[in-house]
Amino acid sequence: MMHKLSVAELSKGLKNRDFSSVELTQHYLKRIDRSDLNAFITVTEDLALSQAREADSRLTKGDADVLTGIPYSHKDIFCTKGVKTSAGSKILDPFISPYDATLSHKLNMEGMVMLGKTNMDELAMGSSNENSYYGPVKNPWDKKKVPGGSSGGSAAAVAARLSAFATGTDTGGSIRQPASLCGITGLKPTYGRISRYGMIAYASSLDQAGPMTQSAEDAALVLNIMAGFDDKDSTSANKDVPDYTENLNNSIKGLKIGLPKEFFSEGLDDSVAKVILQSIKEFESMGANVEEISLPNSAFAIPTYYIVAPCECSSNLSRLDGVRYGYRCDNPEDLDDLYLRSRSEGFGEEVKRRIMIGTYALSAGYYDAYYLKAQKVRHLISEDFKRAFQKVDVIMGPVSPTPAFGLGAIKDSVSMYLADIYTLSANLAGLPGMSIPAGFSNNLPVGLQMIGNHWSEEVLLNAAHQFQTQTDWHVRLPENI
Numbered sequence: 170m171m172h173k174l175s176v177a178e179l180s181k182g183l184k185n186r187d188f189s190s191v192e193l194t195q196h197y198l199k200r201i202d203r204s205d206l207n208a209f210i211t212v213t214e215d216l217a218l219s220q221a222r223e224a225d226s227r228l229t230k231g232d233a234d235v236l237t238g239i240p241y242s243h244k245d246i247f248c249t250k251g252v253k254t255s256a257g258s259k260i261l262d263p264f265i266s267p268y269d270a271t272l273s274h275k276l277n278m279e280g281m282v283m284l285g286k287t288n289m290d291e292l293a294m295g296s297s298n299e300n301s302y303y304g305p306v307k308n309p310w311d312k313k314k315v316p317g318g319s320s321g322g323s324a325a326a327v328a329a330r331l332s333a334f335a336t337g338t339d340t341g342g343s344i345r346q347p348a349s350l351c352g353i354t355g356l357k358p359t360y361g362r363i364s365r366y367g368m369i370a371y372a373s374s375l376d377q378a379g380p381m382t383q384s385a386e387d388a389a390l391v392l393n394i395m396a397g398f399d400d401k402d403s404t405s406a407n408k409d410v411p412d413y414t415e416n417l418n419n420s421i422k423g424l425k426i427g428l429p430k431e432f433f434s435e436g437l438d439d440s441v442a443k444v445i446l447q448s449i450k451e452f453e454s455m456g457a458n459v460e461e462i463s464l465p466n467s468a469f470a471i472p473t474y475y476i477v478a479p480c481e482c483s484s485n486l487s488r489l490d491g492v493r494y495g496y497r498c499d500n501p502e503d504l505d506d507l508y509l510r511s512r513s514e515g516f517g518e519e520v521k522r523r524i525m526i527g528t529y530a531l532s533a534g535y536y537d538a539y540y541l542k543a544q545k546v547r548h549l550i551s552e553d554f555k556r557a558f559q560k561v562d563v564i565m566g567p568v569s570p571t572p573a574f575g576l577g578a579i580k581d582s583v584s585m586y587l588a589d590i591y592t593l594s595a596n597l598a599g600l601p602g603m604s605i606p607a608g609f610s611n612n613l614p615v616g617l618q619m620i621g622n623h624w625s626e627e628v629l630l631n632a633a634h635q636f637q638t639q640t641d642w643h644v645r646l647p648e649n650i
Contacts, residue, residue, distance in 0.1 A: 171196050172330040173646070176239055176387035179333055183228055183238045190228065190238030194221040194282050197240045201284065201331050206307045206316075208325040210245045211253050212285035220282045227280055236394060237280030242332040244323050245286035246293060247378075248367040249273050256369045257289040257301040257319075260489050260496045260515030270367020271399045272336065272378055279394050284332050287322030291517045292486065293340055293371040295319050296588040297579070298347070300519045305576055308351060309647040310613055314573035317347030323381045324351040330650055334382040334391055338368060340375045341474050342568070342592025345604040348381055349568035349616025352606045354633065354643060355381045356388045359623050360599035361406030364399035372481035373404065375474075375596045384643050385605065385633035389413035392626065408624065416627050417634040422456030424632060427561035429464045432591055438571045444608035444615040445567050448636070452565075455635060462561060464553045469546050470593040471586055476530055476543035477597070482520075483527030489515065522582060551598040554622075563632055564620040567591050568604045572613035591618060601626050605633045606642035614642075 171193055174182065182188055194217050201212055217240065224238035243249065246256045248266035250273075255261040269277065276283070290300040298306040298321025306321040308314040309329040316325040320337035324347035327335050337344040339357035348355025356379045363378040370376060380391035392413050399405040428449065433442060453459055491497040491511025498510035516524070530539035557564060569588055579585045595602040600623060604616035617636075621629045637643050 172200060175383050176236065176333050176390055179239055180236055180390070184233070186228070190221040190224040190282060191218065193238065194218060194240050194284070197284055197332055204329060204331055206309060206312070206325045206329060207304055208288055208306050208322040208329070208331060209242065209285045210255060210257070210288050210303050210322070213252055213283055216252070217282050217284050224280045224282060234279050236390060238282065239333050240282040240284050241276065242284050242287045242323060242326045242335040243273065244320055244336050244338060245289055246338055246369045247273050247336060248369070249283070249286065252286065254286070254369070255302070256293065257291045257303060258516065258520070259302040260512070262302065262496060264495050268367065271364035271401060272395060273367065275394055275397070287326055287335060289322055290319035291520050292369065292482070293319040293338055293343060293376070294482070294519050294523055296342070296346060296585055298322065299576065300517055302517065307576070308573050309650070310352065311573065313575055314613065315350065315576055317350035317569070317573065319343040320381065321347045324348055324353055324355070327351070327353045327381050327383065328647065330646070334380055334387055336378060337381045338376055338378050339596065340371050340478060341596050342589045344379045344381060345568050345592050345602055345616070345618060346588065348604040350573040350614065352614030352642070352645065353381060354384055354388050354606065355379065355604045356392065356626070356629070357595065357602045358392065358396065358626055359406070359601045361404055362601070362626070363395050364397070364402045364405050366399055366401040370485040372478040373485060374481060375478060377596070384637055385630050386414070386417060389417060389630045389634070411627060413627055413630055416631050419631050420456065421452070421632050421635045424452070424457040424563065425561040426452060426457050426459045427462035427557055427564045428459060429467065429564060429566055430461055431464050431467045432566035436570050436587070436590070437567060438610065440610035441567055441569070441571060441615050444610060445617055448607040448617045449565060451636060451639060452632070455639065460561065462557050462564070464557060464594065466546065466549045466553050467594050470550060470597060471590060473543045473546045473550065473597060474589070474593040475526070475586060476539050477547060479523040479527030480531050480540050481527070483524050483531060486520070486524060491515070519582065547597045550594055554594070554598045554600060558622040562621075562628055566618050568616040568618040572610045572615055595620050599623065601629060603629050603633055605636060606645070608642060
């Protein structure tokens with residue numbers, strides 16, 4: 170079945186003309202149509218078939234690129250010209266983007282095929298994909314469970330093989346956590362590695378796009394296209410982009426792995442810990458060296474993040490006011506009423522909560538006590554990683570304290586925030602991180618987290634690929650896929 174093939178295998182099949190891009194695209198569109206996961210907000214069937222026909226023309230002429238003709242799903246946080254870009258929010262439900270995000274443009278130029286826009290927590294705020302205006306996404310492994318968030322639609326689409334790969338964004342773990350809960354590979358690159366232009370901002374100093382794929386090899390192929398400097402984005406890093414596939418097959422003998430003792434303390438599910446430690450033994454069998462390290466300030470990651478991110482979202486979301494685009498309330502009495510009712514009716518509860526927290530923390534008299542102090546602690550967290558990477562090459566541990574939890578099982582926001590306890594630190598420090606399938610707990614996937622030093626995506630991808638040559642967790646599928 171074509172949908173079970175990896176991106177690398179699909180690329181080879183298209184080049185050999187084993188099947189056409191149109192045939193492949195139609196196959197995925199039929200699978201999406203039959204799916205009950207609610208993984209997509211918008212399915213772009215006409216656009217996809219048009220792009221597929223163009224890709225086939227390029228393949229026939231011999232001027233195709235590596236991933237020309239590959240169908241993918243696009244998180245609905247990236248602007249796509251002529252297509253609704255809602256970020257999972259009622260306030261942007263009417264918005265048809267007049268331009269392409271840089272990432273959207275790059276994928277178009279490669280000749281890839283966009284199947285549609287995936288569901289997500291509203292404006293990327295959430296860890297379960299239950300905050301979407303369009304309803305929750307279901308986990309393909311158990312439809313009574315969450316897929317994780319905020320990139321839950323993208324994770325579910327890849328896990329259920331509704332698309333060959335998907336784009337995601339990671340502000341505090343929103344690629345890695347759903348990748349873990351859905352049993353796929355998810356990569357958050359170093360902050361600045363992929364352009365943020367045209368990506369609807371949640372927290373500008375934390376947001377980073379990345380690929381969500383079946384395997385590390387696929388992630389490397391897609392990252393080759395996604396990465397690069399963009400002069401439209403002031404946070405984009407002006408650094409050369411290596412070929413991320415070049416060193417995948419290198420031996421990892423002598424690789425130094427650090428296990429933070431803080432990641433294996435109270436709160437981690439015993440079955441998850443067992444899977445992670447067994448994975449570490451696999452790396453040791455391949456010649457890696459493992460030692461315990463400490464990240465003493467990681468305990469402060471949650472309170473730090475939930476000051477910094479809401480402050481930035483409070484500022485970023487002020488543009489969504491009902492005046493220029495998006496949702497507008499009916500018959501406003503005056504300008505104040507327009508603002509008040511458009512935002513009250515357009516935003517969901519979690520988004521309102523974070524806007525209020527951020528506005529309070531930035532207000533006169535509280536800036537120094539909250540936001541400035543949080544930025545100081547953020548620096549301490551970064552320093553912990555700097556010291557750790559003087560001794561080790563990669564830091565490994567769990568992605569999430571538990572496997573996927575039930576839809577509606579977590580009622581209060583503070584308990585939900587704890588789902589991000591192991592992922593937030595990498596965003597606060599701007600470091601690259603990955604989740605790769607590592608095993609199962611109660612028949613639900615468990616991901617292994619890998620965090621690298623700045624610009625060390627090659628190291629992470631190499632280690633992940635070597636692990637996946639020795640294990641088969643990444644090719645296991647939910648029932649009836």
